Amino acid sequence: MNELYKLVKYHAGLYYDKDSPEISDAEYDSLVRELKQLENDYPQYAQNDSPTQTVGGEASSLFAKVEHITPMLSLDNVFTPEELVNFFDRINAEGFVCEMKIDGLAVSLIYEDGVFIRGATRGNGRVGEDVTENLMLVDSVPKRLINAPKGRVEVRGEVLMTNERFNAVNDMRESKGEKLFANPRNAAAGTLRQSAKNNHVIAERGLDIFLYYLVDAERFGITTQEGALMWLESHGLPVQSAYKFCETLGGVKDFIYHWQNERYTLNYHTDGVVVKLNDLTQWHEIGATSHAPRWAVAYKYPPEEAKTQLINIEISIGRTGVLTPVAILEPVRLAGTQVSRATLHNADEIARKDIRLGDVVRVRKAAEIIPEIVGVDDSSRIKGLKRIMTPFTMPGKCPACDSEIVRIADEAAYRCPNRASCPAQLSESLKYFASRDGMNIKGIGRKLAEKLTASGKIHILSDIYTLTAEDWMTLDKISTKSANNLLAELESSKSRPFVNLITALGIPDTGKNTAGLIISHFGNIDALMNATEEELSRIDGVGEVIARSVHEFFRNDNNRKMIESFRAMGFNMGGEIVRVSNELEGKIFVFTGTLSSMTRDEAGGVVKSLGGRVSSSVSKKTDYVVAGESPGSKLTKAESLGIMILTEQEFLRMTEGLLH
Ligand code: IVH
Numbered sequence: 001m002n003e004l005y006k007l008v009k010y011h012a013g014l015y016y017d018k019d020s021p022e023i024s025d026a027e028y029d030s031l032v033r034e035l036k037q038l039e040n041d042y043p044q045y046a047q048n049d050s051p052t053q054t055v056g057g058e059a060s061s062l063f064a065k066v067e068h069i070t071p072m073l074s075l076d077n078v079f080t081p082e083e084l085v086n087f088f089d090r091i092n093a094e095g096f097v098c099e100m101k102i103d104g105l106a107v108s109l110i111y112e113d114g115v116f117i118r119g120a121t122r123g124n125g126r127v128g129e130d131v132t133e134n135l136m137l138v139d140s141v142p143k144r145l146i147n148a149p150k151g152r153v154e155v156r157g158e159v160l161m162t163n164e165r166f167n168a169v170n171d172m173r174e175s176k177g178e179k180l181f182a183n184p185r186n187a188a189a190g191t192l193r194q195s196a197k198n199n200h201v202i203a204e205r206g207l208d209i210f211l212y213y214l215v216d217a218e219r220f221g222i223t224t225q226e227g228a229l230m231w232l233e234s235h236g237l238p239v240q241s242a243y244k245f246c247e248t249l250g251g252v253k254d255f256i257y258h259w260q261n262e263r264y265t266l267n268y269h270t271d272g273v274v275v276k277l278n279d280l281t282q283w284h285e286i287g288a289t290s291h292a293p294r295w296a297v298a299y300k301y302p303p304e305e306a307k308t309q310l311i312n313i314e315i316s317i318g319r320t321g322v323l324t325p326v327a328i329l330e331p332v333r334l335a336g337t338q339v340s341r342a343t344l345h346n347a348d349e350i351a352r353k354d355i356r357l358g359d360v361v362r363v364r365k366a367a368e369i370i371p372e373i374v375g376v377d378d379s380s381r382i383k384g385l386k387r388i389m390t391p392f393t394m395p396g397k398c399p400a401c402d403s404e405i406v407r408i409a410d411e412a413a414y415r416c417p418n419r420a421s422c423p424a425q426l427s428e429s430l431k432y433f434a435s436r437d438g439m440n441i442k443g444i445g446r447k448l449a450e451k452l453t454a455s456g457k458i459h460i461l462s463d464i465y466t467l468t469a470e471d472w473m474t475l476d477k478i479s480t481k482s483a484n485n486l487l488a489e490l491e492s493s494k495s496r497p498f499v500n501l502i503t504a505l506g507i508p509d510t511g512k513n514t515a516g517l518i519i520s521h522f523g524n525i526d527a528l529m530n531a532t533e534e535e536l537s538r539i540d541g542v543g544e545v546i547a548r549s550v551h552e553f554f555r556n557d558n559n560r561k562m563i564e565s566f567r568a569m570g571f572n573m574g575g576e577i578v579r580v581s582n583e584l585e586g587k588i589f590v591f592t593g594t595l596s597s598m599t600r601d602e603a604g605g606v607v608k609s610l611g612g613r614v615s616s617s618v619s620k621k622t623d624y625v626v627a628g629e630s631p632g633s634k635l636t637k638a639e640s641l642g643i644m645i646l647t648e649q650e651f652l653r654m655t656e657g658l659l660h
Contacts, residue, residue, distance in 0.1 A: 001045055004035040008051040019190040021182060024365070025271060026303040029077060053291060062195050063129035066120040070215050072106060072156065073125060074291055075274060075298040081253065084275075087297045088249050093282055097225040098255040099243040100263065101272040101298050102210055104160030105189045107131070109141065109211070111155070114148020114235075116141065121193070125291075134192055135159075137202040140209050146236040149220070155237060157211035161188040162267045163336075165206045175445035178436050184269045208268070211237045217280055224278045242266065245278060256299055263301075264336030272300040305364045306339070307377050308332035310357055313344065313392055315399050317424035319432050320508045321415040323394060323405065325350060327361070327373050335365050342371040347394050348412055356389040400424035419556070426461075427453040429506045433461050437512040438504030439493040443486050451475055460558060461505075462565040465490055498574035499601060501566065502528075505559075508549040517541050518550065520604040520614070524574040525563060529554045574605065583658040584612030588621055592635050593628030595648050600628075606655050618643065626651045 008031050015021045015028065032052060039046040078084050106122040119135035120128040135141050138159065145153075161169070166184040173180055181187035191205045214220070214228040222228050226245050233239045242259065246252045256273050263270050276296040277283060283295045312328040325344040332339055342363050344350050353375045355361060360380035361373050396405055398416035400423050407414050416422050427449045434444035444452075444464075452458045455475055457467060467475075472483040502515040510518070521539045522528040531554075537547035553559055567573055589607045591600045591614070598606075603626065604614040618625060618637045625638035626646045638645055646654065 001035065001038050001042070004031060004038070005047065005050060007031055008035055012051055019186045019193065021186065024303060026300075029079070029300060033079075062193065063121075063131060065123075065127050066118070066130045067127055068108060068120070068122075068125070070154070071125050072108060072122040072128065073288060073293055075101075075296055076292045077272075077298045077300050079300050079302070084252070084256075084297070084299055085249070087275075088252075091277065091286055091294065093277060093279070093286075094247060095278040096246050096252055097229070097243060097276045097278050098246050098252055099212055099274045099276070100240055100259065100266065100270040101274045101300075102158040102160055102212075102240065103183070103185045103269040103271050104158040105185065105192060106156065107135065107159050107192075107209070108154055108156050108215075109135070111145055111149070111153045113150060114145040114153075116143045129193070131192060133196060134194060134199050134202055137199060138192075138207045138209060139203075140207075140238050142236045144236075146234070149235065154215040155211045155232060156213040156215065157209055157237075159188055159192050159207055159209050160184065160268050161191065161205065162208055163269065164267060165208075166269075169205050175443075175447075209238055210240045212239070212274075223280050225276050225280065226278055228280075260301055272298050274298050303364055304335045305362050305374065306332045306334040307360050307362055307380065308339075310355065310359050310361050310373075312357065313350075315395060317398065317400055317416055317422065317428070319425060319428035319506050321417065321419060321422065321425050323398075323414045323416065325392070325394075327355075329361070329363065332363065334363055334371060339363055339371045342373050344373055346412055347392070347414065350392050354391065356391060358389050398422060398424070421459060423453045426458065429461060430458070430464065432506045433464075433504045435504075437500070438506075439496055439500055441489055441493045443482075443489055448476055460562050462562045462569070465494075465569055494569055494571050496572065497599060497602070498525075498572045499599065501571055501573075505553070507553045509546045510550060514542065514546055516599075516601040519574055520601040521608060522574075523605040523609045525567070526573075529560065529563065574602070581658060582611035584610040587612040587623045589614050590616070590618050590622050590625045590634055590638070591628070592625060593631035595626075595628040597648065597652065603651070610655065610658050624651075 008028075011021065011023055011028050011031070021028070035050070036052050039050065039052060076087075078087055108120050108122075108128070109116060110118040116136075117132070118130065119132045119141070120130055122128050136143070161184045163184065166181070166187050169187055170180045181190060187205070188207055191202055191207055194201060211232045212229070214222065214232060217223075217228045217231070220231060222231055229239050229243060244255055246255055252275055259270075259273060274296060275298075277286070283293070286294045288294055309330040310327055311330055314326045314328055316324045316326050318324060325347065327342045327344050329340050329342060344355065353373070355373060355376055360377045362375055362377050363371050364374050365371050394405065394414045397403065398405060398418065401416065401418050401421065403416050403418040403422065405414050406417050416425065419425060430444065430449040430452060431446055432438055434441040434449070452464065452475065457471060457475075458464060469480065469483040469487055472478065472486055473480065476482075478486075499512065499516050499519055502519055503510070503512045507515075517539055518528065518536070522531060528550075531551070533547050533551040536542055536550055537544050539547075554563075584607060587607075589604075589612055591603055595603055607614050615622065618634045618641065620641060622638065622641070622643050624644050624646055625634060626648065627635050628648055635645065
């Protein structure tokens with residue numbers, strides 16, 4: 001149970017707070033179900049703060065907090081017709097409204113005399129985030145109601161991204177080398193919960209809303225859920241079209257079965273049906289738990305699986321040379337799209353599931369958009385018949401460059417070791433190099449990266465800076481204007497911060513955060529290139545594996561040559577900072593807020609190059625707190641402890657004085 005507590009909390013945090021889940025909704029639901037069952041069977045071990053007792057996530061500090069006077073509850077889920085029958089038996093009433101369960105993010109909207117005045121997310125159900133400004137940018141949120149009702153009205157519903165917008169947004173992200181949204185819900189949540197600085201993206205991406213709940217509907221003389229939905233519509237609030245009144249259990253089941261396949265014709269994503277008692281007076285009689293009403297239930301559709309034949313296994317080669325087997329399938333319809341490729345993860349997985357060419361396999365959508373192979377469909381195999389195909393083995397040679405494949409003893413992965421010139425790795429590396437965490441070069445996505453390597457004009461990453469406008473025009477069949485834009489884009493990328501360059505190099509195991517840690521320690525490229533593995537591994541948060549990768553990377557002659565060409569082209573090499581003196585020996589600095597002239601990591605590098613230390617929290621031992629724009633609670637704490645506070649200007653003057 002302890003393990004499940006931790007797992008569920010971890011995944012709930014990724015889902016609700018970070019809008020970036022690692023497992024599918026169905027897998028998450030099954031963890032929660034297992035935990036609930038255990039809590040039922042062993043109530044003596046159930047904890048008060050169990051994740052089964054809470055709703056949603058925590059309100060983010062990006063937004064002001066809003067208290068929901070009427071709590072925003074969640075819904076209990078059922079997964080099988082039997083569980084649905086149990087629900088009906090418990091409440092023993094008739095007359096239901098069935099609605100689609102919209103896969104978005106719950107919000108509350110408040111209107112005063114018909115004017116939209118405030119919008120909030122659900123947060124933990126009692127306290128949500130004030131997202132009024134952001135909802136103002138959602139076209140389908142009416143800013144004024146038709147037939148303005150007097151006084152205060154609160155309505156609730158779901159903000160969503162339509163499938164069409166979702167695909168367009170992901171296509172755009174792919175072309176810019178940005179991380180794709182796993183599903184429309186994450187895209188909607190990630191879009192709505194933008195800080196004011198970035199909220200222009202809300203209008204660009206195009207969110208939508210459907211309302212399904214009128215708080216205190218009785219005040220308007222309404223006695224049924226159906227009546228409430230009609231009231232919402234009549235005042236101009238968008239309501240989903242699929243809802244239906246169903247008198248009996250039979251009708252509810254028909255609705256559920258009908259929409260199981262039909263739901264893919266809707267232009268938004270749904271993973272179930274919400275069944276609500278229609279009669280509002282019964283809502284009050286039946287009541288709610290702290291977590292969910294008893295007068296409604298969500299019927300969740302099982303994750304959709306399809307069977308199809310495995311035609312081939314292709315090998316895709318990643319940026320760091322790792323070989324990933326990809327299943328090529330007889331095309332099959334799955335969750336509304338045609339699927340012809342699916343990941344097989346790695347060779348061990350294939351062996352464990354004993355998947356062979358020609359097998360009929362079960363395919364499922366995992367994190368909603370990337371399909372995976374669940375296993376072989378045993379029922380389609382003829383009993384006792386020996387399978388003709390031999391088990392799959394990884395190729396001995398790289399399909400892209402013919403190098404001997406290696407399997408490193410302590411990892412599961414097979415790799416092509418030819419980092420310098422394997423075209424498949426180069427194309428992946430280029431895509432990463434140009435991505436947002438890297439050199440952030442707009443216009444170089446997957447397609448162009450492939451064309452670049454296929455053209456033979458690129459041998460190492462730095463070569464993209466040597467191409468002329470004509471080169472780009474012949475390569476990508478683009479106009480002179482677009483080619484010049486691309487050249488301008490490349491030129492301006494040269495002045496990106498040092499941390500972007502180190503990230504862009506694509507050193508194995510080294511993303512932007514790690515790159516930040518490393519450069520704030522060494523300060524500049526020369527110190528970094530000459531660092532020993534030992535020195536690297538002593539940095540907080542780095543460890544042996546990363547230290548080895550970084551060290552190996554800079555031992556390679558081709559890589560060192562590439563760094564020299566970046567230097568010659570005027571890239572940011574963090575060179576301003578040289579480990580010069582011990583003036584700040586023993587002094588502890590804490591940074592809070594945003595600095596305008598450099599990142600906090602870079603400022604930390606300055607402190608370290610002068611012998612000082614950087615800490616992430618304020619204590620009595622802190623010597624200086626440097627406060628940038630919108631400083632956090634660290635500033636208040638420093639004030640209360642009487643610690644010396646520096647503005648960014650003061651910090652710069654102080655350290656510049658010491659550097660020269
Ligand atoms: S009614 C008090 N109706 O599902 C009951 N919820 O898993 C309020 N949802 O928190 C919810 N579609 O965010 C309701 N047609 C629908 C819905 C719906 C999606 C969401 C809602 C809720 C969550 C529970």
